[in-house]
Amino acid sequence: MRHGEGTRVRKSAIFAVAAAIGLAGTAVPAVAADGPAPDPVTVQLNRDTAVLHGHVNAYQRGSEPNQAFAYCPGANAGTAEFSSPVLKFSQYFYGEMVGVKATMSAHADLVPGTGPGSYPLTLTCAGKQYHATFTVPAAQVSRVPKGAAKAGDGSLAG
DSSP states (O other), X not given: OOTTHHHHHHHHHHHHHHHHHHHHHHHHXXXXXXXXXXXXXXXXXXXXXXXXXSOTTBOOOSSSOEEEEEEOTTOXXXXXXXXXXXXXXXXXXXXXXXXXXXXXXXEEEEOTXXXXXXXXXXXXXXXXXXXXXXXXXXXXXXXXXXXXXXTTSSTTOO
């Protein structure tokens, strides 16, 4: 090999690799487009935040209202709604949301007397139904039983 031929060989190799990468990059979308596109519709109860995790599809007892969220393209009153045997829905909102991929939401209140367990959440969107499952935790004791020890009263002192 004469002086300078190695540089031409390296440049040719680099060009061939770059061309192969470029062709492979254009072929990938064609392969992905062969199958049916996934349905973009989603449904969930509550959402996680940057600070609070584990809220998605888990009913939260307390003062904050629970919310059902759905991504249903073109959703508006009359074309999309939530249903569940243990939730009552109110205050529907249709439109893009901040912080969650959704085009609609509604407040979700637990039907009195609902026990702990797993329950269905259904979204009807453009005539089709989509399902999620959410959990309801057991209710925490809201009052101290008669005769129980109380913090700070000295009953636990030894």
